[in-house]
Amino acid sequence: MHPLHTLWPYLRLHRRQYLIGLVAVLFSNMAVLLPPYLLGRGIDHLSASVDRNPATPGLSVSTLALYALGIIAASALSATLMLIMRRNIVVASRETEYEIRRDLFGHLSQLDKPYFDRARTGDLMNRLTGDLSAVREMLGFGAWQIVNVTSVFIASFSVMFSVSWRLTVAVLAVFPIMIGLLVYLSRLIAQRYVLVQEQNSAISAKAQENFSGARVVKGYAIEDREISAYRAMNLELLRRFLALARVDGPLQAFISLLMGIAYVLVLAYGGRMILGLVPGADLSLGQFVQYATTLERLAWPMLSIGYIANLTQRGLASWVRLQEIFDAHPQVRDRPGRTAPLQGELRGDLSFENVSVRFGERPVLQGITLHIPAGMTLGITGPTGSGKTVLSQLVTRLMDPTSGAVRLDGRDLREYPLAQLRDAIAVVPQEPFLFSDTVANNIAFGLNGAQYPPIPTRVNVRDAAAPIADDPAPDMDRVRDAARLAGLDRDIEDFPNTYNTMLGERGVTLSGGQRQRTALARAIARQPKILILDDSMSAVDTETERRILTGLQQVQQGRTVLLIGHRVSTLRGADHIIVLEDGRIIEQGSHDELLALGGHYADLDRKQRLAQDLEQDLGTDLTTTDLTTTDPNATERQA
């Protein structure tokens, strides 16, 4: 399918603007042919006056003024039409860019975890910026120029033919060479441009990962290696750019040369006609000037052919790259037609029925059967990689089980609209992400989602409802309450602007524990039916953990909580605890039952007690060490 086919729905939204603009270009190009004609007529009159040729009436001053006025009027008309074109086509292309960007972001936001696991942020950024600009240039300047050049060609050649067909046939002799070259080079340009854009994406991704992972790069003192790798990629980008320049440069130069040859032909052949040396072909001086001036009008469009070909090829190649995003679909999605929330308030009763998950051939969860009644706090532990996070991700439907079913209040999760399901759940992920915003807004991040109506895609910017410009101020009582329950309130009071302190890139940097607690407060503020804490207290000391757990006891009322952790101190208050190993539940029961069982959990408890004793002796916190496993995170936390 041609790429323009998929672009059409966007162009259609502005068909009136594009049409007016393109018609304006057509008429402007006709108007532009009038001045050479009037000039030629004037010159013929002038030469008749000079020669006193009785066949042509002499030129009066008033006729001369009339020609002058005509030239001014035609130029003014052409300029006005060009302005109309700009106001329509340039505006339409900018609006189309807005609409595509809006829809791309909307579509990307709908894509699921597997997509983002595969995609590279730098590449996506490059597509949303560089590729989108290339598409806009094709739709704006490109579309205008295609019509401009075509109409200038048709109009100019018609005039040139009517003035002297012999001269025009001679001039046209150079064209087949030019068209052949154009087709050949355009193909090369398109291929090389795609290579440039791919490298652009790779280099953006490299830079983005280095900035995001600056701590790791510095921590391992591998700046030089990264600089060297970046240099190599940068050099490759340069190489690809130069390869592109090698094919788009000669086109311009060659067309210039052909124009020069055309002028020589006009001068040599046309001059002979004026002198009467070509039998049966007369040309007056005025006609010669009209012809040469019209040909001159062709020079710029001819020169821009290469540029337009380049622009169009780049635009189409970029659109194909954007279309790849539109073509990606989430694996986890609503059942067709199932978007209205199911009736009845959710209670939070979860059950796993013989649930298994595989990634390719690798089983990650195997035959999990488990009932978590509403309001229960379930502790989940087990060695690293045992499937704890995957288990929790099934609840939010970040992925679906390969076999078996997860039920909420007796209904398969897949029956709920995703929005309703996720609205009832809040997750504190293992690696919390904070936005460059105030502490208060970071905590209130999960609130107010419902007031934003979904924007229909592929609608004209003028027809779509205006976006809500300002976020309403966060409900500060709720924010403070959540911060207190997450054990973050005292830290916030110490920040320079308390709750209005900016975080992240534009503000203060939080410690690992503060980040975790901010994410925890964000989840608590949402007051969800199901709360999932994925190793959310791994970066806090035991004293802070105790404060958080006390706060959580208040939060837990009436909620189902999945509490993933490596520390017995985190898990001991849970109503029920499961121990996972290689994707299977190997032990389950209450804290006391599991201790009495004397298995993995009891072993974990014994080792952590030992660590606690050591800690007291050494004065350091070793309780985060998961001694039963080779948890690399634990070592990192220690570091």
Ligand SMILES: Nc1ncnc2c1ncn2[C@@H]1O[C@H](COP(=O)(O)OP(=O)(O)OP(=O)(O)O)[C@@H](O)[C@H]1O
């Ligand atoms: N998207 C994915 N694609 C392929 N494999 C995955 C994916 N997500 C997780 N896994 C694999 O599934 C297994 C379980 O991962 P999971 O994150 O659930 O472990 P975990 O028990 O939470 O570990 P930790 O205690 O280190 O957080 C791991 O071996 C992991 O490599």
